[in-house]
Amino acid sequence: MSATIQIHELSGLTTGTDKTSGTVRFKNADNATVDTANPLVVPAAGTDFSYTKTLRAYMEAAPVSSISNLQWYSDGTNGFGTDINVNAKNAGLNWIANYQTEATSMTTLFNYTSGTPLDGDLVDAGPFTPTDDDTYIGDLIILQMTVGTSATNGVKPAETLTMSFDEV
Amino acid sequence: MTENYTWEAERPDGNIITEGDDIKDCVRFSLIPNNILLQRFDLIGIKMNRRFCRGFLNGLGGGYKDYIHCLVCDEFRVWISYKNGKVWVLPPDFELRV
Numbered sequence: 001m002s003a004t005i006q007i008h009e010l011s012g013l014t015t016g017t018d019k020t021s022g023t024v025r026f027k028n029a030d031n032a033t034v035d036t037a038n039p040l041v042v043p044a045a046g047t048d049f050s051y052t053k054t055l056r057a058y059m060e061a062a063p064v065s066s067i068s069n070l071q072w073y074s075d076g077t078n079g080f081g082t083d084i085n086v087n088a089k090n091a092g093l094n095w096i097a098n099y100q101t102e103a104t105s106m107t108t109l110f111n112y113t114s115g116t117p118l119d120g121d122l123v124d125a126g127p128f129t130p131t132d133d134d135t136y137i138g139d140l141i142i143l144q145m146t147v148g149t150s151a152t153n154g155v156k157p158a159e160t161l162t163m164s165f166d167e168v
Numbered sequence: 169m170t171e172n173y174t175w176e177a178e179r180p181d182g183n184i185i186t187e188g189d190d191i192k193d194c195v196r197f198s199l200i201p202n203n204i205l206l207q208r209f210d211l212i213g214i215k216m217n218r219r220f221c222r223g224f225l226n227g228l229g230g231g232y233k234d235y236i237h238c239l240v241c242d243e244f245r246v247w248i249s250y251k252n253g254k255v256w257v258l259p260p261d262f263e264l265r266v
Contacts, residue, residue, distance in 0.1 A: 002170035002171070002221070002235075003223075005223060005225065006225075007225055007226075007227055007229075019228075019229050020225060020229070020231055021229065021230065021231040022229045023228065023229040023230075024227075024228040024229055055227060064187050064188075065187070065188065065189065069222075071265070072227060073265065114265035114266070115265075117265065141227075158228065159228065160226065160227075160228065161226070161227030161228045162224055162225065162226060162227055162233060162265070162266075163224070163225045163227045164222055164223065164224045164225075164265055165222070165223050165225075166220050166221070166222050166223075167220060167221045167222070167223060168188065168189040168219075168220050168221075
C-alpha cells in the first residue's frame with residue numbers, strides 16, 4: 001500500500017489546510033481561501049507584496065518503509081507576465097506567522113527547476129517512517145508573490161510548483 | 169494514481185517479495201496493472217540492486233502529477249510511470265523529475 005502524502009498551506013507550524021487537490025492563491029490577506037477578495041494590486045510606485053504562503057508536506061497515510069528526498073521545483077518559466085514574480089525559500093522549522101512585508105533571503109521560484117530543486121528536508125531530514133504517520137514532514141517552504149509597477153491587471157494563469165519525494 | 173500498479177519481485181528460489189527496497193539476486197521484477205489501459209512490465213535477465221518509487225505532487229494544488237517506479241541497476245536505472253506506462257532507461261546517476 002502506497003503512502004498518501006499531502007501538501008498543506010500552513011497557518012501555524014503544525015496547522016494547515018490540505019491543498020493537495022486544491023489551489024494556493026496569493027492575495028493581500030492571510031487566509032487559504034481561494035476567492036477574488038483581497039487581490040494584489042499594481043502599485044503606482046514600488047512593489048506590492050502578497051502575504052507569504054507557507055507550504056509543508058503532510059503524511060496522511062504511512063509508507064511501508066519510508067519517505068525521503070523531498071524536493072520542490074518549478075518549470076523554470078514565469079508565466080505570470082511582466083513585473084510579476086514569486087520568490088521562495090526553505091525556512092527549516094522556523095515558523096513565522098504569514099506576513100505582507102518583503103520576505104528576506106528569497107530566490108525567484110523559477111530558478112528552482114527539476115535540475116536544481118529546492119531541498120525540502122534540509123532541517124527536518126528524513127527518512128520519514130510509519131511512526132510519522134499523520135504528522136507534518138520536511139521543512140517549511142515559504143513563497144511570496146511580488147507585483148511591480150509595470151504589471152498588467154487581471155486574473156493571471158496558474159503556475160506549476162512540483163514537490164517530489166521518494167518512497168520505499 | 170499510486171494504485172495503478174502493484175509490484176512484485178521473484179527470488180531464485182521462487183519466493184515472491186512485495187515490500188522493501190532490496191531486490192538484489194531477484195530474477196524477475198514485475199509491475200502488474202490494476203488499470204486495463206496500462207500494460208504489464210516483466211523485467212528479467214538484468215542484474216537489479218534496489219527499487220523505490222518517486223511521487224510528484226502539484227505544489228500549488230492539483231494532486232498527483234505522476235508516480236514513477238525506479239529500478240536501480242549497475243549500469244542504468246529503469247523508470248516506469250504509473251500514470252501512463254512510459255519507460256525511461258537512464259544513467260545511474262540521473263535523477264528523473266517530471
